[in-house]
Amino acid sequence: MKNILIKIDAEFRQHWKSYVLQSMLATVAVFIALYFLSMQHAVIIASLGATAFIVFAMPENITAQTRNVIGGHIVGLFCGFLFSLIPHPAVLSSLLVYSSAVGASIFIMVVTDTEHPPASGTALGVVMTGITLNVLIAVVLSIIILSVIHRLCKPYLKDLT
Numbered sequence: 680m681k682n683i684l685i686k687i688d689a690e691f692r693q694h695w696k697s698y699v700l701q702s703m704l705a706t707v708a709v710f711i712a713l714y715f716l717s718m719q720h721a722v723i724i725a726s727l728g729a730t731a732f733i734v735f736a737m738p739e740n741i742t743a744q745t746r747n748v749i750g751g752h753i754v755g756l757f758c759g760f761l762f763s764l765i766p767h768p769a770v771l772s773s774l775l776v777y778s779s780a781v782g783a784s785i786f787i788m789v790v791t792d793t794e795h796p797p798a799s800g801t802a803l804g805v806v807m808t809g810i811t812l813n814v815l816i817a818v819v820l821s822i823i824i825l826s827v828i829h830r831l832c833k834p835y836l837k838d839l840t
Contacts, residue, residue, distance in 0.1 A: 708727075715816050724804075726752075730795070735836065750791060754791065756805055759805025763809050780802045
């Protein structure tokens with residue numbers, strides 16, 4: 680345990696500015712999403728929080744690229760919306776529709792080379808709660824802001840993992 684703490688402490692001391700800056704950038708991006716969403720949209724909020732982690736803690740990861748962040752969440756929004764149109768009055772049918780939205784989002788992301796794991800959470804959140812103008816604005820604005828900040832700050836971002 681002590682060796683882990685020494686390693687964490689040494690890395691933090693060496694790159695503390697990156698840790699603080701990148702955490703603050705993620706905070707701003709998630710704040711914007713929370714401004715437009717209610718706790719009813721907890722799954723979507725969680726997926727945007729996971730996106731913020733990938734973009735700012737793992738900026739060199741392929742899933743942090745603009746194409747993947749924007750493309751993945753657009754796929755998630757689309758799949759969630761599409762599957763929300765399927766009637767699902769019973770619990771079992773709801774589970775089938777919800778899981779199908781996730782499966783379809785994974786399939787489409789892989790086929791279109793826009794893999795972004797948190798975007799399947801967006802599909803799940805949208806199929807569960809439906810899509811509203813606030814959900815659409817929050818997701819689109821958040822992914823654009825995350826991608827723009829990532830692109831502009833990329834030379835200064837450090838992989839923190």
